[in-house]
Structure formats: structure tokens, C-alpha cells
Amino acid sequence: MEIYLPIAEVTVNALTIFGMGAAVGVLAGMFGIGGGFLITPLLIFAGISPAVAVATGANQVIASSVSGMLAHWRRNAVDRDLGLILLIGGLIGAAIGVYAFRILRQLGYLDTVIALFYVIFLGIIGSLMMFESIRAIANRRKGRPLSFRRSGQHGWAEKLPLKMRFKRSxxxxxxxxxxxxxGAVGLLSAIMGVGGGFIMVPAMIYLLRVPTNVVIGTSLFQIVFVAGATTLMHAIANGTVDVVLAMLLMTASVLGAQIGVQAGQKLKADELRALLALLVLAVCARLVLRLVATPEDPFSVTSIAASLFA
Structure with missing residues (x-):
């Protein structure tokens, strides 16, 4: 079934787009991620411009994250004070990112910059996840306990000025x-269309030493509102949010997430991380090929000029 996307200005197969959203929703339910770092490259592969893919993909992040945030909120696993400070920084970073997005688009560098950002981040994250997963699987099979760094302790961050007490954490x-x-996560959200949980969660645990029982809920709290603000700013400043595409993705993501939650309960945590790492690396490899491959219809200014004056 073909459907026309008015902002993207392309005709796509609605079932294909729906399937993409559902697949990322399944992954979101299985791994506890927003999925923005996967849906944006998939939309680009489907022929949608990177500008529209980034701005519209943020809607999918909202849909896949809001239910998780509400569940953590009901369990009192959200540090609201910490989340508000993260949110303030996120909104500032998102505003800067939307402005940079607009400038890069006007200069004609946006598509290349987005692709390079994804190759770098997906390559690093996928490699680290794969290494950690293989180590965890090997330790489990040998009967060795996994060691984790202690959270909830004050670290280097308490030595800086303007301190604040976060009671829940x-x-x-x-x-x-x-x-x-x-701010860093907000900037990435605006330029890459990601929620940023894959950076936020480990940074909160290992840098800020936030207790693990409130990390995910607090991260989702910030992600939901920053993604929403980013979408609104992109719609106003750049006009790159396609409502038809967003509705397809959000509906599919919500349905897929329910399936993912059930499927995730049948696999071990280290096996889940290994599968996600393989998927991340596969997407990264596909983007690298897209960057280095010769275009199907190569052209040059010289050849165009010659044809005009022939």
C-alpha cells in the first residue's frame, strides 16, 4: 500500500514503514531503549531525506519512552529534581542543535554530517556493547560473578561549585x-534524532554515580520532554516533521513494544545485549557503505555544463 508523505515529498510503502516502526518498538521493549538511533538510519535507507528522518524520528522516541517513564514514575523510581536539571540542560542543548541543524542544512552539509555522526557513535557503542556482552557470557559460562562499580557515591562532581542535594538519588x-x-544529549537529539539513553544511562551511573534503581526512570523522564521539545523546534524552525510518517511510526512502535517486552523475558540479559550490538554494528556497516559507495548516477558540474552548451 503506497502512501505519500507531504513533508518528505516521497511516496513510500506504508506497510514497510509500519514494519520498521514495529521492529524498533520490539527492540525498545526487549532492550529498554528509545530506538531513535536505529529508526533514523532505517528511514534514510527507505529513501527519506536525513533532515526529515531526524526530525520525525524523535516522535518514535517519545512513543517508545513515555510508557516506560510512567511505569517507573508509579514505582517512585524517578528522581524528579535530578530529571529537571537534566531537562534544563537538554532543552538548551536541543535549541543549539536545532540551530546548528538549520545552518548545516543551508550549507548543504547536513546529510554527510548526520551520516558521519551515526557511523562514529554506532561504531563505538556497538563495539563496546559487543565486547562487554562477550565478556559477560564467558564469565557466566565459567561461573564467575560479574563485578559492577558502586553507585550512589559522591565523586568528582561534588567538588564543583553550585551544588544541589538530590534526595532520591x-x-x-x-x-x-x-x-x-x-545538554550533550539534547544536542545529539536535535542533530541525530536520538533519545540519548544509550549515552545518558552509563554516564549517570559511572560519572555522576546515580543509583541504578533510579537511573532508567530519570533518564526516560528527560528523554520524553527533550524529544518532544526537539520535535516542536524542528517543526517551527526547519519544517521537517512529517505528521503522516510520525503517526505511522508511533502507532507501530507502541504495538511492537508490547511484543518486545514479552520476547525479552525469554532471553538472558547478556544475550540480549549481544544481539543488540550485532544490530547496531550492522546498521553502522550499512551507513559506511552508503558513504563510500559510488552513486548510481554520478555527475559533475563539467558534464552538466557540456550537455547544456553542446
Whole structure:
């Protein structure tokens, strides 16, 4: 079934787009991720311009994250004070990112910059996840316990000025690193169309030493609102949010997430991470090929000029 996307200005197969959204929703339910770092490359592969893919893909992040955030909120597993400081930084970073997005688009560098960002981030994240998963599987088979760094302890962040007490996380640290982390995630959300949970969660645990029982809920709290603000800013400043595409993705993502939750309960955590790492690396490899491959219809200014004056 073909459907026309008015903002993307392309005709696509609705079932294909729906299938993409559902597949990423399944992954979101299985792995506890927003899925923005996967849906954006998939939309680009489907022929949608990177500008529209980034801006519209953020809607899918909202759909796949809001239900998880509400579940954590009901369990009192969200540090609202910490989430608000992260949100302030995220909104500032998102505003800067949307402005940079607009400038890059006007200069004609946007598509290349988005692709390079994804190759770098997916390559690093996929490699680290695969290494950690293989190590965890090997340790499990040998009967060795996994060691984790202790969270909930005050670290270097408490030595900076303008400190604030976050009671739910039992932290008393400066707001600057918290806002800096939120700003970095907001910037990535605006330029790459990602939620940023794959950076936010480990950074909160290992850099800020936030207790693990509130990390995911607090991260999702920030992601939902920053993704929503990013979508709104892109729609106003760049006009790159396709509502028809967004509705397809959001509907499919919500349905897929329910399946993913059930499927995720049947696999071990280290096996799930290994599967996700393989998928991330596969998407990264596909983007690398897209960057280095010769275009199907190569052309040059010289050849165009010659044809005009022939």
C-alpha cells in the first residue's frame, strides 16, 4: 500500500514503514531503549531525506519512552529534581542543535554530517556493547560473578561549585556536570534524532554515580520532554516533521513494544545485549557503505555544463 508523505515529498510503502516502526518498538521493549538511533538510519535507507528522518524520528522516541517513564514514575523510581536539571540542560542543548541543524542544512552539509555522526557513535557503542556482552557470557559460562562499580557515591562532581542535594538519588553534587550531560544529549537529539539513553544511562551511573534503581526512570523522564521539545523546534524552525510518517511510526512502535517486552523475558540479559550490538554494528556497516559507495548516477558540474552548451 503506497502512501505519500507531504513533508518528505516521497511516496513510500506504508506497510514497510509500519514494519520498521514495529521492529524498533520490539527492540525498545526487549532492550529498554528509545530506538531513535536505529529508526533514523532505517528511514534514510527507505529513501527519506536525513533532515526529515531526524526530525520525525524523535516522535518514535517519545512513543517508545513515555510508557516506560510512567511505569517507573508509579514505582517512585524517578528522581524528579535530578530529571529537571537534566531537562534544563537538554532543552538548551536541543535549541543549539536545532540551530546548528538549520545552518548545516543551508550549507548543504547536513546529510554527510548526520551520516558521519551515526557511523562514529554506532561504531563505538556497538563495539563496546559487543565486547562487554562477550565478556559477560564467558564469565557466566565459567561461573564467575560479574563485578559492577558502586553507585550512589559522591565523586568528582561534588567538588564543583553550585551544588544541589538530590534526595532520591542520595547525591549532593554540582549542577554543572548534570546540566552538561543533559545538554550533550539534547544536542545529539536535535542533530541525530536520538533519545540519548544509550549515552545518558552509563554516564549517570559511572560519572555522576546515580543509583541504578533510579537511573532508567530519570533518564526516560528527560528523554520524553527533550524529544518532544526537539520535535516542536524542528517543526517551527526547519519544517521537517512529517505528521503522516510520525503517526505511522508511533502507532507501530507502541504495538511492537508490547511484543518486545514479552520476547525479552525469554532471553538472558547478556544475550540480549549481544544481539543488540550485532544490530547496531550492522546498521553502522550499512551507513559506511552508503558513504563510500559510488552513486548510481554520478555527475559533475563539467558534464552538466557540456550537455547544456553542446
Amino acid at each position: 542520595k547525591l549532593y553534587i554540582s549542577i554543572f556536570p548534570v546540566m552538561g550531560l543533559g
